[in-house]
Amino acid sequence: MYKSIHFLDEIEADYLQSVNEFVREWESQSTTMEVFTSGSTGRPKSVLLNKIDMEKSARATGKFFGFKEGQSLLLNLSPNYIAGKLMIVRALVHQMNIVVAPLSANPLLALKSYSDKIHFAAFVPSQVKAILQDEISRKIYSTLEKVIIGGAAVNSDLEAKICQHHKATYATFGMTETITHFALRQLGDPVKLYQCLEGTTVGVDAESRLIVHSPLVEEALQTNDVIELVDDTSFVWKGRADYVINSGGVKVHPEEVESEIRDLIPNQRFYISAANDDQFGEVVALVLEGEEFDEGAFFEALKLKKLKKYHAPRRLILVREFEETPTGKIIRKKF
Numbered sequence: 001m002y003k004s005i006h007f008l009d010e011i012e013a014d015y016l017q018s019v020n021e022f023v024r025e026w027e028s029q030s031t032t033m034e035v036f037t038s039g040s041t042g043r044p045k046s047v048l049l050n051k052i053d054m055e056k057s058a059r060a061t062g063k064f065f066g067f068k069e070g071q072s073l074l075l076n077l078s079p080n081y082i083a084g085k086l087m088i089v090r091a092l093v094h095q096m097n098i099v100v101a102p103l104s105a106n107p108l109l110a111l112k113s114y115s116d117k118i119h120f121a122a123f124v125p126s127q128v129k130a131i132l133q134d135e136i137s138r139k140i141y142s143t144l145e146k147v148i149i150g151g152a153a154v155n156s157d158l159e160a161k162i163c164q165h166h167k168a169t170y171a172t173f174g175m176t177e178t179i180t181h182f183a184l185r186q187l188g189d190p191v192k193l194y195q196c197l198e199g200t201t202v203g204v205d206a207e208s209r210l211i212v213h214s215p216l217v218e219e220a221l222q223t224n225d226v227i228e229l230v231d232d233t234s235f236v237w238k239g240r241a242d243y244v245i246n247s248g249g250v251k252v253h254p255e256e257v258e259s260e261i262r263d264l265i266p267n268q269r270f271y272i273s274a275a276n277d278d279q280f281g282e283v284v285a286l287v288l289e290g291e292e293f294d295e296g297a298f299f300e301a302l303k304l305k306k307l308k309k310y311h312a313p314r315r316l317i318l319v320r321e322f323e324e325t326p327t328g329k330i331i332r333k334k335f
Contacts (some may be wrong), residue, residue, distance in 0.1 A: 076107035286313035
């Protein structure tokens with residue numbers, strides 16, 4: 001059993017057991033491990049990963065961030081999913097201490113009485129939002145040396161708040177097939193440039209969809225992510241091709257519209273999707289979680305935005321509660 005694991009208070013028994021079981025599985029004679037995709041763009045599926053490739057991924061991240069033996073890594077993601085598994089692998093490969101925090105909306109509250117420095121941590125956006133809303137956890141967050149955020153996009157409002165309290169937080173870009181992230185973007189960068197980890201290069205097809213050339217994948221990996229290619233190791237993400245709205249022949253990326261109008265909807269979850277339309281084929285629809293919304297005030301404020309042609313939402317759809325994947329990603333639907 002790996003000895004440098006420290007479990008903080010309020011760790012549930014099944015979580016503790018899953019951490020220990022993963023460490024035992026990693027140290028076993030088996031050369032592969034089964035993991036499951038998140039299910040954000042389809043049904044979750046089983047993927048068999050080679051341990052040697054998982055180690056290569058861990059070392060690439062370690063080189064980017066300068067991991068050193070004896071440093072401490074915070075684990076607050078379930079080992080049942082790839083993100084949690086790789087956090088443990090990174091610690092084991094680099095002989096770092098693992099500090100296990102609860103699987104909660106604000107795991108940093110468990111660090112109130114923990115005095116040692118945390119050198120590396122990973123969160124999903126909803127956790128960071130909760131962390132920054134609490135004075136105690138906000139101060140703890142500012143002491144973390146390096147932070148990555150994954151699982152969902154970091155919106156512009158959250159990014160601005162993060163940058164007020166922490167200067168070394170990175171958004172990740174990757175998938176289960178590439179063994180978590182293969183590229184990172186430092187928050188606060190106005191260009192929003194993703195830089196590939198060592199050994200990975202990228203390209204695009206005729207429709208500007210990202211193609212990944214990774215030492216961890218036997219063949220080039222074609223994705224549905226639309227990017228602006230800067231060079232073979234850096235790019236700017238534009239959105240998902242499978243989410244693109246074709247409105248009167250104009251292609252609209254929902255993620256771009258979401259960024260443009262996010263300040264108009266600060267207290268309600270939403271996403272941009274397509275709605276069928278007899279005239280334009282599809283139009284931009286604003287999908288909101290909840291049962292109430294001040295539609296009049298929103299459309300009045302929207303007029304002042306002067307968005308690009310076809311970007312302004314033409315339909316408004318209220319959904320009582322969004323469906324989510326097991327890892328907390330909103331399942332987007334067209335209407």
